[in-house]
Amino acid sequence: MLRRDFTKLILASGAAGMAGGLNPFGDGMAYAQSGNGGLTAIIQPEPPILILPLNQQIPVGVVGGKIYESLLSYDFDLTPKPQLAESWEVSEDGLTYTFKLVEGVKWHDGAPFTAADVVFSCDVMLKEVHPRARANFERCESITADGDYTVIFKLKEPFAPFLLAFETSSAPIAPKHLYEGADYRNAPANDTPVGTGPFRLAEWVAGSHIRLEANPDYYQEGKPHLTEIYYRVIPDGAARAVAMETGEAQLSQFSDIETFDVSRLAELPHLELTTKGYEFFSPVLWYEPNLRREPFNDVRFRKAMMHLLDRQIIVDRIMFGLAEPATGPIASTTKFYDADVANYDTSVEKATALLDEMGLTPDASGNRITIHHLVVPFGEMWTRLAEYFRQAMSAGGIEVVLDSTDPGGFAETVSNWDYDTTCNMLYQFGDPALGVARSYISSNIRKGVMFTNTEGYENAEVDRLFSEAAVQTTEEARQELYSAVQKILVDELPVLWMTEQKFATLHDTRIKDLIVSATGVNANFAEAHYAS
Amino acid sequence: MIIISRLLAKLTGIVLAILVIATINFTLVHSAPGDPASVIAGQSGATDEKFLADLRAEYGLDQPFLVQLGTYIGKIARLDLGYSYRQRRPVTDLILERLGPTLMLTLSAFFLSLIGGVTCGALAGLRHGKWSDLAISLVALLLYATPVFWLGLMLVLVFSVQLEWLPAFGYSDMRSDSFGPLAYAWDVAKHLFLPAVTLGAIYMAVYTRLMRSSLIEVAAEDHVKTARAKGLGEAAILRGHMLRNAALPVVAFAGLQVGAMVGGAVVVETVFSWPGLGRLTFDAVTARDYPVLLGLFLVMSVMVIAVNLLTDLMQRLIDPRMAVN
Numbered sequence: 125m126l127r128r129d130f131t132k133l134i135l136a137s138g139a140a141g142m143a144g145g146l147n148p149f150g151d152g153m154a155y156a157q158s159g160n161g162g163l164t165a166i167i168q169p170e171p172p173i174l175i176l177p178l179n180q181q182i183p184v185g186v187v188g189g190k191i192y193e194s195l196l197s198y199d200f201d202l203t204p205k206p207q208l209a210e211s212w213e214v215s216e217d218g219l220t221y222t223f224k225l226v227e228g229v230k231w232h233d234g235a236p237f238t239a240a241d242v243v244f245s246c247d248v249m250l251k252e253v254h255p256r257a258r259a260n261f262e263r264c265e266s267i268t269a270d271g272d273y274t275v276i277f278k279l280k281e282p283f284a285p286f287l288l289a290f291e292t293s294s295a296p297i298a299p300k301h302l303y304e305g306a307d308y309r310n311a312p313a314n315d316t317p318v319g320t321g322p323f324r325l326a327e328w329v330a331g332s333h334i335r336l337e338a339n340p341d342y343y344q345e346g347k348p349h350l351t352e353i354y355y356r357v358i359p360d361g362a363a364r365a366v367a368m369e370t371g372e373a374q375l376s377q378f379s380d381i382e383t384f385d386v387s388r389l390a391e392l393p394h395l396e397l398t399t400k401g402y403e404f405f406s407p408v409l410w411y412e413p414n415l416r417r418e419p420f421n422d423v424r425f426r427k428a429m430m431h432l433l434d435r436q437i438i439v440d441r442i443m444f445g446l447a448e449p450a451t452g453p454i455a456s457t458t459k460f461y462d463a464d465v466a467n468y469d470t471s472v473e474k475a476t477a478l479l480d481e482m483g484l485t486p487d488a489s490g491n492r493i494t495i496h497h498l499v500v501p502f503g504e505m506w507t508r509l510a511e512y513f514r515q516a517m518s519a520g521g522i523e524v525v526l527d528s529t530d531p532g533g534f535a536e537t538v539s540n541w542d543y544d545t546t547c548n549m550l551y552q553f554g555d556p557a558l559g560v561a562r563s564y565i566s567s568n569i570r571k572g573v574m575f576t577n578t579e580g581y582e583n584a585e586v587d588r589l590f591s592e593a594a595v596q597t598t599e600e601a602r603q604e605l606y607s608a609v610q611k612i613l614v615d616e617l618p619v620l621w622m623t624e625q626k627f628a629t630l631h632d633t634r635i636k637d638l639i640v641s642a643t644g645v646n647a648n649f650a651e652a653h654y655a656s
Numbered sequence: 657m658i659i660i661s662r663l664l665a666k667l668t669g670i671v672l673a674i675l676v677i678a679t680i681n682f683t684l685v686h687s688a689p690g691d692p693a694s695v696i697a698g699q700s701g702a703t704d705e706k707f708l709a710d711l712r713a714e715y716g717l718d719q720p721f722l723v724q725l726g727t728y729i730g731k732i733a734r735l736d737l738g739y740s741y742r743q744r745r746p747v748t749d750l751i752l753e754r755l756g757p758t759l760m761l762t763l764s765a766f767f768l769s770l771i772g773g774v775t776c777g778a779l780a781g782l783r784h785g786k787w788s789d790l791a792i793s794l795v796a797l798l799l800y801a802t803p804v805f806w807l808g809l810m811l812v813l814v815f816s817v818q819l820e821w822l823p824a825f826g827y828s829d830m831r832s833d834s835f836g837p838l839a840y841a842w843d844v845a846k847h848l849f850l851p852a853v854t855l856g857a858i859y860m861a862v863y864t865r866l867m868r869s870s871l872i873e874v875a876a877e878d879h880v881k882t883a884r885a886k887g888l889g890e891a892a893i894l895r896g897h898m899l900r901n902a903a904l905p906v907v908a909f910a911g912l913q914v915g916a917m918v919g920g921a922v923v924v925e926t927v928f929s930w931p932g933l934g935r936l937t938f939d940a941v942t943a944r945d946y947p948v949l950l951g952l953f954l955v956m957s958v959m960v961i962a963v964n965l966l967t968d969l970m971q972r973l974i975d976p977r978m979a980v981n
Binding site: 169170172173179180181182253255256258259309310314329330331332356357358359360362363366367369370372529530531532533534535536537539550551553562570572573574575 | 695699706742812816826827932939941942943
């Protein structure tokens with residue numbers, strides 16, 4: 125029997141009713157909920173460190189996002205909102221960004237937060253250690269402080285999505301007084317994260333839990349409302365579902381709960397499901413062919429593969445509704461999406477016609493060609509995507525051999541272009557110039573580096589459209605360029621877009637205002653509180 | 657003098673073995689594709705060349721393989737297990753903080769399975785051929801055939817979800833720092849119960865079967881017949897003439913099984929979120945955290961050697977003849 129069946133069995137019998145009666149262990153297991161205004165959340169995997177400027181893996185972003193802050197946060201439609209910056213101005217020519225900082229902010233160690241910290245972080249430290257921040261701030265001609273509470277960013281040329289660079293995990297502000305002149309990765313300051321956020325680290329029991337406590341000196345009066353946050357490390361998927369079901373954990377995020385468990389848990393009266401709060405990430409998932417290899421360098425083969433795949437099946441049977449079919453490279457939840465592109469319906473006839481045209485005729489057993497597929501080693505959903513790929517391809521006479529690997533092997537193999545096909549999912553970071561262009565522009569073909577144009581797509585017109593769209597300052601002009609580029613890409617299919625992924629956040633219904641921004645569970649939870 | 661030189665020879669042998677093991681381990685973990693830098697980059701959502709190069713330089717991964725190996729062996733020789741790439745902390749600290757829970761889990765499981773196995777096996781062996789023998793043998797066979805993680809999930813299902821008697825996972829209650837020492841010990845014991853039973857069950861089944869057949873064999877020996885002939889009561893015969901002899905192969909076998917038990921702890925620690933060495937190993941493997949992994953291999957071999965010494969000692973207690981040899 126499969127493991128997921130056990131999970132269901134366990135949970136179903138749990139729901140079937142609790143046998144009370146005699147307990148030989150004395151006290152009834154009144155499941156510990158964080159009483160007196162605290163929150164217990166799941167964290168998985170355990171973050172290796174909490175120094176967000178140095179590491180941006182998902183769990184570091186979730187926990188570090190309560191400790192560190194950046195200048196801005198973002199509404200669900202990605203409109204900037206104040207955080208460490210109380211106001212900001214963009215010059216007419218789109219070259220100068222002036223931020224007015226909140227006054228009276230203190231670091232967790234009591235030192236005052238000033239413009240010098242922002243300049244140090246953006247101009248010095250993050251440029252050295254943070255790849256995404258480096259790409260953004262290298263666009264600046266200068267980053268300077270004017271007094272203690274004003275920071276001025278001067279760009280070399282306009283960059284439309286520059287305001288999106290100030291999200292917490294994109295540009296976590298680090299304390300200058302602890303890091304200046306240090307070897308950042310080995311600094312003594314890394315023992316304890318020091319940020320400006322509403323929560324600070326109280327205790328970290330390795331392998332068990334991380335406890336954050338409310339920062340009593342937080343600059344927003346009366347916040348945070350939660351007294352503490354426990355992040356419990358629960359490595360087993362079934363145990364995570366049990367924890368949410370019994371109330372031992374009150375919050376799960378990203379892929380903590382396997383897709384097949386989400387809807388059942390969402391129906392429990394004490395849990396609430398939301399898929400909001402991931403707009404900034406808006407991941408798009410695709411099957412990725414290696415365009416350097418035959419037959420993937422032939423657009424007819426890619427179109428044939430697209431005709432064999434049914435995106436709705438992936439949405440219904442693998443994602444259990446936690447996704448929408450994708451129509452192209454830009455997610456419909458972000459700006460500049462255009463639905464007016466070529467559509468590839470599921471049709472074995474169209475696929476086989478294209479394959480015949482290529483001269484890939486079936487042998488006696490109906491097999492036209494054998495290709496390999498590198499299975500993504502990040503959990504059950506990815507395994508199923510690989511299995512579905514094999515099944516869908518076989519309908520067209522394409523035999524797929526599945527290759528397994530581990531996370532290290534996966535990154536190594538894909539970034540060094542040593543695969544036939546694989547699957548991938550990339551965040552869009554709120555704007556095509558930040559999270560979409562990178563997968564298709566030829567200047568981003570960089571061997572050995574993950575999350576680049578790994579498939580090896582080259583098209584001069586696409587390069588031009590993306591680079592022009594990045595520097596336009598009006599939305600109309602950008603929309604026009606992005607509409608054009610979406611048409612070309614969907615015609616040429618550098619990758620096979622399948623779904624716009626959603627993530628499920630499940631939380632205790634009594635907790636209100638938990639998910640209030642486009643970065644949802646990564647945001648600082650300053651406003652979260654229990655219903656009175 | 658002879659004793660000392662023998663001891664020295666033995667110690668040299670152990671040290672050499674450890675160095676060879678370390679070299680093999682090092683070569684093996686480095687031969688897989690991918691390195692810790694690519695794992696970290698692969699989970700960060702965005703990366704660039706500088707990020708990878710900085711990490712590799714920091715970890716010394718840009719050095720030739722033999723240089724890395726030499727550095728590592730040199731450190732081992734100085735009892736320095738190095739620094740975790742991923743967690744940026746000394747490996748010794750990481751291992752020490754996880755050692756306690758794992759020792760607690762494996763030792764509880766070890767003694768639980770040994771005591772339980774010997775008792776059940778003795779009961780079955782004494783009632784050889786009766787229904788209670790059949791029942792015990794059947795249960796033992798079932799336990800032996802049960803996958804560890806399935807048993808763990810079933811125990812959680814019954815004792816945590818249905819009956820709500822025991823916690824489903826974790827090492828202690830999160831608020832246990834406010835407990836008194838007694839309440840804390842009780843809390844940890846409750847958390848320990850299910851994982852220890854899960855881990856010990858399969859071995860208990862093995863020992864039951866071993867003990868049963870061993871006891872049946874001993875019962876047929878001449879000295880037992882003699883004891884019976886000279887009019888000793890059954891209880892005295894069992895205590896004085898059978899149990900010790902019958903338990904010997906069980907204890908010897910148990911000593912050999914400890915290594916496997918440490919391995920089985922990986923699964924159990926994952927199912928029950930137990931913060932021990934098994935999970936540290938699992939995380940280190942997937943993250944390619946070489947120093948942690950190699951340190952763990954080393955510590956685990958030392959653990960296995962230590963437990964083998966312990967079983968040696970137990971055998972001597974049970975069978976005085978061994979001390980003479």
